[in-house]
Amino acid sequence: MVLEPTAAGESEILATALRMYLSETRFGFSSLTGAQATRRITLTVAEWAVASDWRPRGEAPMRYIDPPRERRGGCRISWEPPWSAYLDLRLVRKDGPPVAVEIDRTDDSTAVDKLRDEALRGHPALWIRWHGGLRAELPAGVARLHLPTRSSSPPVRYSLTPVTGTAAITLGAGVTPEARADALHRDQQRIAEEKRAAARPRDPDHIRY
Numbered sequence: 001m002v003l004e005p006t007a008a009g010e011s012e013i014l015a016t017a018l019r020m021y022l023s024e025t026r027f028g029f030s031s032l033t034g035a036q037a038t039r040r041i042t043l044t045v046a047e048w049a050v051a052s053d054w055r056p057r058g059e060a061p062m063r064y065i066d067p068p069r070e071r072r073g074g075c076r077i078s079w080e081p082p083w084s085a086y087l088d089l090r091l092v093r094k095d096g097p098p099v100a101v102e103i104d105r106t107d108d109s110t111a112v113d114k115l116r117d118e119a120l121r122g123h124p125a126l127w128i129r130w131h132g133g134l135r136a137e138l139p140a141g142v143a144r145l146h147l148p149t150r151s152s153s154p155p156v157r158y159s160l161t162p163v164t165g166t167a168a169i170t171l172g173a174g175v176t177p178e179a180r181a182d183a184l185h186r187d188q189q190r191i192a193e194e195k196r197a198a199a200r201p202r203d204p205d206h207i208r209y
Contacts, residue, residue: 014099015169023167038103054091057092062085063187064114085110087101089103100126102128104127106131107132125142127144131147134146138172143169144170
């Protein structure tokens with residue numbers, strides 16, 4: 001089956017391909033904790049990547065585009081946003097840019113910010129959201145695959161019936177050339193600021209975070 005990209009570009013194609021893989025393998029689980037369910041989904045996405053001849057990297061480091069601002073409080077120095085973050089998975093491909101993947105049970109995470117910046121860099125961005133309602137607005141270039149689980153308590157356990165080809169995929173708008181060029185400019189500014197910050201003499205009286 002030939003899949004044509006729409007507004008979210010390659011992210012939609014990959015989300016559809018992943019949904020197809022989950023459906024064909026009848027992916028599901030029963031009576032798992034939240035951590036176990038996230039781990040099971042992560043391992044299965046990594047298996048899909050390997051089956052596609054890609055290399056999955058867990059806890060892959062990434063940088064936010066906007067330069068962080070130094071904030072001082074007492075003897076502590078912090079940066080907002082932080083200098084770095086980690087993607088749940090980065091799928092390294094020989095024939096295209098790497099795919100950024102975040103896997104979350106709720107919308108209350110940093111996934112939106114990380115995937116937004118990855119999409120602005122021209123990387124396909126997938127958000128696997130399992131359980132609960134979907135409230136977060138999707139950034140441009142991001143595709144979200146929803147896996148609706150059931151929960152039971154106490155203690156809380158989650159179950160997912162085998163995924164079908166109707167699992168919901170929602171899309172952000174397309175990334176415009178202007179937005180991508182602006183992101184590239186801001187990314188370069190962030191790199192320059194990071195180098196300046198690294199070159200500063202360390203203040204022994206402050207702890208950096």
